[in-house]
Amino acid sequence: MSCxxxxxxxxxxxxxxxxxxxxxxxxxxxxxxxxxxxxxRELEAARASLASFTVEEAPATDAAMIRAxxxxxxxxxxxxLAAPPRRFSGFAKAAAALLVGAAALGIAFLHGELTVxxxxxxxxxxxxxxxxxxxxxxxAPDAAASVTPEYLAAAVDELARHLSDLxxxxxxxxxxxxDAVDRQQRSRDRGVERRFHSLEQQTRDGFLFTxxxxxxxxxxxxxxxxxxxxxxxxx
Amino acid sequence: xxIDLARSTALALAARGGDAxxxxxxxxxxxxxxxxxxxxLLLDHHEAEDVRQLAWLKAWRALPRWDARAxxxxxxxxxxxNACRDRGRTLRRAPPTRSLPFALxxxxxxxxxxxxxxxxxxxxxxxVVAAIESLPADEREAVVLRHFHELNASEIADVVGRPxxxxxxxxxxxxxxLSFRLRSHAEPQALRxxxxxxx
Numbered sequence: 527m528s529c530x531x532x533x534x535x536x537x538x539x540x541x542x543x544x545x546x547x548x549x550x551x552x553x554x555x556x557x558x559x560x561x562x563x564x565x566x567r568e569l570e571a572a573r574a575s576l577a578s579f580t581v582e583e584a585p586a587t588d589a590a591m592i593r594a595x596x597x598x599x600x601x602x603x604x605x606x607l608a609a610p611p612r613r614f615s616g617f618a619k620a621a622a623a624l625l626v627g628a629a630a631l632g633i634a635f636l637h638g639e640l641t642v643x644x645x646x647x648x649x650x651x652x653x654x655x656x657x658x659x660x661x662x663x664x665x666a667p668d669a670a671a672s673v674t675p676e677y678l679a680a681a682v683d684e685l686a687r688h689l690s691d692l693x694x695x696x697x698x699x700x701x702x703x704x705d706a707v708d709r710q711q712r713s714r715d716r717g718v719e720r721r722f723h724s725l726e727q728q729t730r731d732g733f734l735f736t737x738x739x740x741x742x743x744x745x746x747x748x749x750x751x752x753x754x755x756x757x758x759x760x761x
Numbered sequence: 762x763x764i765d766l767a768r769s770t771a772l773a774l775a776a777r778g779g780d781a782x783x784x785x786x787x788x789x790x791x792x793x794x795x796x797x798x799x800x801x802l803l804l805d806h807h808e809a810e811d812v813r814q815l816a817w818l819k820a821w822r823a824l825p826r827w828d829a830r831a832x833x834x835x836x837x838x839x840x841x842x843n844a845c846r847d848r849g850r851t852l853r854r855a856p857p858t859r860s861l862p863f864a865l866x867x868x869x870x871x872x873x874x875x876x877x878x879x880x881x882x883x884x885x886x887x888x889v890v891a892a893i894e895s896l897p898a899d900e901r902e903a904v905v906l907r908h909f910h911e912l913n914a915s916e917i918a919d920v921v922g923r924p925x926x927x928x929x930x931x932x933x934x935x936x937x938x939l940s941f942r943l944r945s946h947a948e949p950q951a952l953r954x955x956x957x958x959x960x
Contacts, residue, residue: 537936538929541907543914572940576908578885579893581797584810589788592817593781721807739880 527555532562540569595709763911764791764834773833777824784824788817791834794910795841801905802845804894808852816844838910838920842902849898892942900935903928 532555538544539552556563769791775783795816800809819840827836893901902921906912914932918925 534933537933537940541904541932541936543907543929543932568944569936569940572936572943573908575885575889575943576893576904576939578882579801579889579909580886581800581809582806584796584806584813587788587792587795587813587817589785589817590781592788592814592821593784595818717807717811720810724807735879 527551529555529559529562532556532559533565536562536566537569540566540573595713762794762797762909764794764837766832766834769837770829770833773824773827774829776821777827777829784821791837792817795837798838798841798905798910799845801893801909802842802901803848803852804890808848812841812844812848815848816841819844832916832919835916835919838906838912839922842906842920846898888943889939892939895942896935896938899923900931900938903931904935904939907932 532552535544535548535552536556539549544552552562556566769787772783772787772790776787792813796809796813799812799816800806803809803812816837820837823840827833893905896904899921903917906917906920907914912920914925914928917932918928921928923931
């Protein structure tokens with residue numbers, strides 16, 4: 527193997543990440559090539575120096591708090607409101623009035639649909655040659671009769687029920703969102719407080735450490751004949 | 762430092778089944794590894810502590826979806842790496858708050874070696890941190906997972922979501938860059954040079 531092919535593989539050999547065949551070939555080459563051997567030694571030294579990247583101890587994670595945090599302080603699903611605020615009441619009234627008004631005007635609509643949008647919500651009601659509702663609102667497909675007041679009333683009821691569900695879901699999502707924001711804020715507050723105390727501790731440690739170094743330097747100045755390897759004063 | 766595959770998998774299986782005590786033990790077992798990985802990717806102790814909490818939160822929530830045919834350590838490493846990527850993006854947008862003035866203060870355990878030894882360690886550590894910081898994110902992830910967590914190239918590929926050959930290229934480039942950076946940084950001599958005496 528030539529130096530040109532060996533050099534790119536040296537880092538992988540130093541990291542014990544080369545394929546077996548490559549590793550063997552590289553080591554064979556290195557055994558007889560001073561330049562590549564020196565390059566490999568430098569890479570191995572660089573890898574060895576990584577060991578100095580130590581990580582300071584930290585308080586262990588509180589697993590129970592993690593589990594509690596995942597589930598939230600509040601119940602996972604906010605309780606359904608018994609009487610949610612009628613955020614869309616005007617909207618419901620307008621839609622119902624539209625339907626009733628259309629019937630009152632005697633519009634004989636065999637087919638039709640109504641689409642109402644508000645914010646991100648879209649409500650679409652479609653109907654066709656209706657018959658008196660037998661099961662729920664499903665009209666008989668082949669019915670040829672016009673829309674009956676009963677069917678229209680049922681449609682309005684259905685519309686109101688959809689809107690009520692929408693309101694309830696909206697309120698529930700709002701509660702969950704508010705709860706999530708609140709928990710995030712508290713988490714941030716705790717983080718800031720922890721960092722503040724840690725900063726204070728680090729500052730104290732920094733001053734103490736600086737003093738130790740200064741003491742060491744002063745000792746060396748006061749004892750210039752002391753051997754260089756003399757153990758420093760350790761507080 | 763590697764996560765014990767058999768033990769962590771057994772605990773994760775129990776925790777997935779709803780055993781809260783198993784999850785607590787899993788956290789105790791792997792907590793240090795998660796912190797070390799986060800700190801070496803983010804190069805900030807406090808950010809790493811935050812990310813560690815977040816990673817455990819995500820792990821607890823996602824545990825029911827963990828496929829036991831996949832390695833649990835790899836799955837957990839992936840959560841941590843992704844959390845670090847997310848945090849890294851946030852940090853790049855935010856003003857720097859890293860506690861750099863204290864980077865030269867070694868951990869208490871290192872200070873036990875005395876001021877001179879501790880300072881030497883701190884200097885080397887600072888140079889290594891600066892060298893790692895200079896690496897692109899993909900190379901940093903690869904070399905940290907390889908050297909500190911002893912993952913092989915295939916395992917790293919699973920964690921970072923890249924092909925094995927790409928990971929090997931990253932590893933090769935990363936160590937070359939690190940070697941160059943560490944050699945090119947002149948070793949600080951401030952406290953080692955002979956002190957000029959005025960008397």
